[in-house]
Amino acid sequence: MKCVICKSEDIELKKVDEEIKFENDIILVPIEVLVCNNCSERYYERKTIQQLESIKERIEKKEIPVENIGKILRPKVAYKLRQIVHTAALVNQLSRELAV
């Protein structure tokens, strides 16, 4: 099998954590899936996708208990994010001017 993204043949079955979004939370579900070792693209079998959907439904119905293993955080100060965006825009603008 070849990776459709990078054409590498270095693909193997791996245990990974699949992220399922639930309200403001992310639930990590351990699954086995084919992964490209070169670009990290994951290849899901239909059966795996169906199992993940079923797990998500059962979590929503609280049939599967989950535990808190950490937090998801983001910067509190909005202007710092704007500064980052501005910097990125400036870099884009500069690289376009240099390319002309």
Ligand SMILES: [Zn+2]
């Ligand atoms: Zn690949």
